[in-house]
Amino acid sequence: MRKIWTDGLALLGIALVLGGCATSKEDLLPHDHRTMLDIWNVETSGSAGGGPAARQLLDARQALRRxxxxxxxxxxxxxxxxxTRTAANEIHRQFHRLPNPDLLMYVFPHLAGSDPVPVPGYTTLFPLYQRVQYALPGERLEDY
Known part of the structure; x- marks a missing residue:
């Protein structure tokens, strides 16, 4: 039963590979004799009229050239x-530290070590983020 399933899968794989090799590149991607410059000129208001894409591109260029x-x-x-760093603002922080909240974790009483030694329950404190993060000048500094 298992051999029939694997033989069928192998036959399907071979058929797909041979079917892919039988396809011609020219059938999938027909190639006319236009260059990339010709395509660019047609799409961006070149010699053959342009179209709506050309108008949008021209409007965007005009907005940037104001x-x-x-x-x-x-x-x-x-x-x-x-x-800009100057002597006046050098003593002030431009890049403020972002808040890094502390997390409290309670460790329950347990036995530790190769000889089971009782450890009483305790609370430990660790930062939420591993690294200190800094805000860019002008970013929010108030609490979230």
């Missing part, structure tokens, strides 16, 4: 100053 406003120029030094 000039800086006066408010952006005025705000840039203060934004950049928060990340």
């Amino acid at each position: 000039p800086l406003t006066e408010a952006d120029v005025q705000a840039a030094p203060s934004v950049q100053a928060r990340y």
Whole structure:
């Protein structure tokens, strides 16, 4: 009974392998003579009209090429100053430690060692996270 099952499985595997080898690459992936540059130009408003994808790409490019406003120029030094180390802010912590709550674990009374020695129950304290984690400048520091 077991031999029939394994023979059938082996026959199915051979049929799948031979069926895969019988398929032509040209049937699965037809290849016309367009280059990647031709495809790019057609899809991104090139020579053959473009389409909706080309319009979206052009709109995104225009949004990125906008000039800086006066408010952006005025705000840039203060934004950049928060990340710059100076003598004034060197003594203050930029990267605050994130809270790492302590967990309390109660160990019940038990016997320990090769000679069963009674150990009374006790409470131990350990941190929740193995490593100390730090917040980036501007991240939340209040308790969650």
